[in-house]
Amino acid sequence: MSAILQVEGVSMKFGALLANKDVSFDVEEGAIVGLIGPNGAGKTTLFNCVAGFYKPSAGSIRFRGEEIAGLPSYKVARKGLARTFQVVRPLKEMSVFENILVGAYLGHPDNKHAREVAEECLETCFLQDWRDWPAGDMTIGNKKRLEVARALATSPRMILLDEAVAGLTSTEVREMVEVIKRLKANGLTVLMVEHIMEAIMPIADKIVVLASGEKIAEGAPKDIVRDPKVITAYLGKKYAEAMDKGAGA
């Protein structure tokens, strides 16, 4: 598999605070890559650099071979790299369908096609029952799936999910995991930030671990949970034991 996204030596400073330190990793085309790390590790910051919301202080970000570091976010989106927001941002005075429609117009300027695409994304993300609902008046689970549906509607090559399952009930988590599997089945590449292990471990092809802004590990999920550096920095011993038991059973 070739890399669709190449992050190389990315650093991001906020004044004196170094939120990302020389982070490098690749995301392979068609893969689901998980970006994990404790709160404040710099995951969202890295995401915002990739999505064009921040211009990294140093380093390069190549998407499909093209440098995108520092491009404005709408241009990044136009290149086929879509994102969701950790803190959901529904377009409140628009219906669920209209929210998705705005995304769909990116690849489909004409009304008819945009509407068809929006209807598809509505179903992919289990939102058909909420079609004409005001987007601001839904449960968090629905809003999080709306984030994904809207990004998906832009017909991206790759999608960035920022904590898509954080704060959801177990039913909602299952729905979201199903949605993410569907994305992959549709040939999309997924880079997802998460700190809920249960959601990410079974579906991720690769995990990148951040701690205090630095990459401390990268590899297959089963190796990551055994990596001593990861365990001490982030997971805690209990989790490793639980995973061992789970794997043995």
Next chain:
Amino acid sequence: MDIRKFLSKYGWPLLLAALAALPLVGLVGPGFSSHVLITILLTAAMAQAWNLIGGYGGQVSFGHSVFFGIGAYGAAFAVCVGKTTPWPGVIVGALLAAVTAVIVSYPCFKLKGHYFAIATFAVVEIFNRVFMIWDWVGGAVGLDYTILEDGWRNFTWSVDKRGYYLGALALFALVFTVTRVIERSRFGYYLRAVREGQETAESLGVNSTGVKLTAMALSAFLAALCGAFFAQYNFRVDPPMVMSLDMSMKFVLVAILGGIGTFWGPLLGALVLIPLQEYSRAYLAKLGSGVDLIIFGLIIILMMVYQPGGILGILTGTKARKARLRARLAAEGGAK
């Protein structure tokens, strides 16, 4: 088909047809009622032009009297200085207004929310002062029309108001039709998306600055056409008459009163405010100048506090957000 869908699909063309028929049945002639009708149509068109950027785009501008004024001066300049028909001035004025809007808005759009609104206030003052001392366009005295031959060529009617009525109706039809087309287009959705969340819109590939500037240019162009009509109707123009905060307020208040960000809001606002203003002016004049503005200001404050959805919100029994959403969902059903 339920009534809502029917109205959303045919309501607008039916209303236009009915309004166009009024002079045929003798309802529009020389009297005062014609003046009120013309003023309603003009005011509705002004408020709708403002609504494009102020309502749909969420960029509350108090600068629209500048664009209105440029349009008015365009027509008056062509007639009084250029000694031609108003038409070339109308076109040039509207284009200049659009260009001015882009130049002025670009830095202002870097400001968020109230700061944007405040910056547009300043713009009105600046333009007002410049036109006051600019002798080429008449300075503080302004431009006065000489007597012209009646008809469409000069866009002038001295006794019978029917011509002005049809002109106002054409303007009204133009502005409202443009709004309707935009409302149901990609650009319209982008505009609302930018209002609801600029960063979110950008994450979906929307160039928010481009969208806002385009909407502002279009809004200013249409406002300038209204201004040109105003000059032709009043036979004169001077800075305080067009480029003033009073005039800017009219754009904003009518839209807010009727229901900001909605298609029918500006018409409803004008339908309520203008008769009130025109028929009460004589009584209010006795109390001193500015009393009408005080009363309208109070109405607006009460409206904002108790029913931010405007008159449309009252009619549909919903607050601003729901009213806008419902109106649009009904429209969408009708567009299918």
